[in-house]
Amino acid sequence: MEEVLDNPSTGVAPCVRLTPSLASSSSSSLSVDGSFPQITTVKLDGANYVTWKATVEKYLIARGKAHVIRRDPPPTTYPTFDRWEQDNALVCTLLWQSMAPHVSGPLMLLPTAKRIWDQVRFRRGDLPLATHYSHFVGLCQQLDVYMPLTTDLTEVACQRDQIRVVQYLESLGPEYMHLRQQIIGSGDIPSLTRDL
Known part of the structure; x- marks a missing residue:
């Protein structure tokens, strides 16, 4: 009980x-x-x-x-x-x-x-603006770790493409959460122009 x-x-x-x-x-x-x-x-x-x-x-x-x-x-x-x-x-x-x-x-x-x-x-x-900003800075720091600066233009284009795919997936409603987690969690984010 x-x-x-x-x-x-x-x-x-x-x-x-x-x-x-x-x-x-x-x-x-x-x-x-x-x-x-x-x-x-x-x-x-x-x-x-x-x-x-x-x-x-x-x-x-x-x-x-x-x-x-x-x-x-x-x-x-x-x-x-x-x-x-x-x-x-x-x-x-x-x-x-x-x-x-x-x-x-x-x-x-x-x-x-x-x-x-x-x-x-x-x-x-x-969230309040200061809290939201703090969260955003943390995400930027994580992005810097996973997508370090490079002078290789092919790599820059690939990183930009991956960011756009993630932005698109994040813009989807909660009913697509499973798909979003599956794609982002795979570690191999598809190309916006090639794979989708």
Whole structure:
């Protein structure tokens, strides 16, 4: 059984604490006393999305729960729906607890961990100007690492083409997130003029 408690540290985000009967069935994801583990010391505050995403995603992969943020829920009639529902509730709670209250608050009513995950990714545009600028500078620094300056004009043209492909993919709506992740994550970004 579960009970919903107000989070005393923030007063905003509710917590779900499992009673011992459910805690024992989910022991691989819960601590000995049935409380949720701290999955990262990096709390999402709006300026640290890249670091937060990397730590949370690795944790969920290690615990076998990444499917909840990557795939849509199965139909309620599927035999795996009950297990997905448990995993979804656990991951939602873990995500909320890994965020600063001003970030998690608006996400509390979203029904799935995938929607929370997608919304956090796309809400970066809602940040204050200074935070958005800080995030942009971090992205530019990452770009400098992956696409260093060169005097080779063929390489410059290739890099420019890759940037345009990524810009195009980033401009697509959330329904294309899987395709975008697959293409960008492959490490071999196709040419805008040759491959697409």
